[in-house]
Amino acid sequence: MKMNLNEFEVRVLGCLVEKELATPEYYPLTLNALTAACNQKSNRDPVLSMEEADVVRALDSLRGRGFARQSAEGVRAMKYCHCLTEKLLLEPPDLAVLAELLLRGPQTVGELRGRAERMRPFADLAAVEKVLHDLMERDVPLVTRLPRQPGRKENRFTHLFSGEPPVAAEEPTPAPEAARRQVMAENERLDRLEAEVTSLREEVAALRQMVAEFRAQFE
Numbered sequence: 033m034k035m036n037l038n039e040f041e042v043r044v045l046g047c048l049v050e051k052e053l054a055t056p057e058y059y060p061l062t063l064n065a066l067t068a069a070c071n072q073k074s075n076r077d078p079v080l081s082m083e084e085a086d087v088v089r090a091l092d093s094l095r096g097r098g099f100a101r102q103s104a105e106g107v108r109a110m111k112y113c114h115c116l117t118e119k120l121l122l123e124p125p126d127l128a129v130l131a132e133l134l135l136r137g138p139q140t141v142g143e144l145r146g147r148a149e150r151m152r153p154f155a156d157l158a159a160v161e162k163v164l165h166d167l168m169e170r171d172v173p174l175v176t177r178l179p180r181q182p183g184r185k186e187n188r189f190t191h192l193f194s195g196e197p198p199v200a201a202e203e204p205t206p207a208p209e210a211a212r213r214q215v216m217a218e219n220e221r222l223d224r225l226e227a228e229v230t231s232l233r234e235e236v237a238a239l240r241q242m243v244a245e246f247r248a249q250f251e
Contacts, residue, residue: 035172035192036194037094037097037193037194038090038194039080040082040086040089040090041090041093042194043076043080043134044087044091044094045099045116045134046133046134046135047061047066047069047070047072047135048100048112049114049130049134050075050135050151051065051069052113052114052127053124053127053131053151053152054150060111060112060113062109062111062112063084063087063088063109064109066087067082070087075135075136076135076136077135091112098115098119099114099116099119100113100114100115101113101115116130124151125159126163128148128151129144129160129163129164129167130167130174131148131151132144133175133189133190134191134193138189138190138197139188140186140187140188140189141157141160141161141164144189145157145160148160164189174191174192174193175190176189176196177189178190178197
């Protein structure tokens with residue numbers, strides 16, 4: 033099963049799952065409603081600007097993969113729904129977590145619990161962790177844990193519908209402030225002076241030893 037969805041396909045799939053769980057009375061979705069959901073400014077990261085043609089192309093690709101289909105409902109306008117429940121044997125808690133990851137990208141357990149509340153309540157963080165564990169341990173994993181970012185206490189999780197996430201580059205070390213550069217330069221200068229003094233002392237001690245040995249020859 034290919035899991036290399038592009039940005040528009042991920043957004044369309046996430047919206048179909050979200051609307052089924054959050055507003056089932058308006059699901060399946062017409063093309064117009066689905067486009068509006070894709071361009072929604074709340075609960076989306078990043079915010080996209082998709083045309084209906086973009087949504088149609090994404091739907092066609094998802095239908096080819098078996099992730100979405102045209103609904104039998106609706107005579108006046110065609111409607112669309114996802115097929116993840118049947119194709120991947122997912123339960124509502126799984127779908128709620130995946131929807132959040134599809135719509136907002138990598139998130140921590142706490143973020144997922146709070147944001148998925150509108151689709152599926154979770155009793156506690158352990159309940160979300162169990163869902164994530166199950167999604168990661170499938171024969172074809174749907175979720176992965178990302179390496180912990182510098183300065184962060186918690187790991188984030190991301191979906192694998194777009195393939196393995198790229199390895200994040202290390203954050204560049206910020207340039208030191210002007211005052212710190214001045215102090216560093218002064219410290220380096222002092223270190224050099226101390227090294228030179230130590231070297232001169234060793235040379236003087238060696239010369240004294242040579243003079244003492246020379247005098248000893250005439251005594």
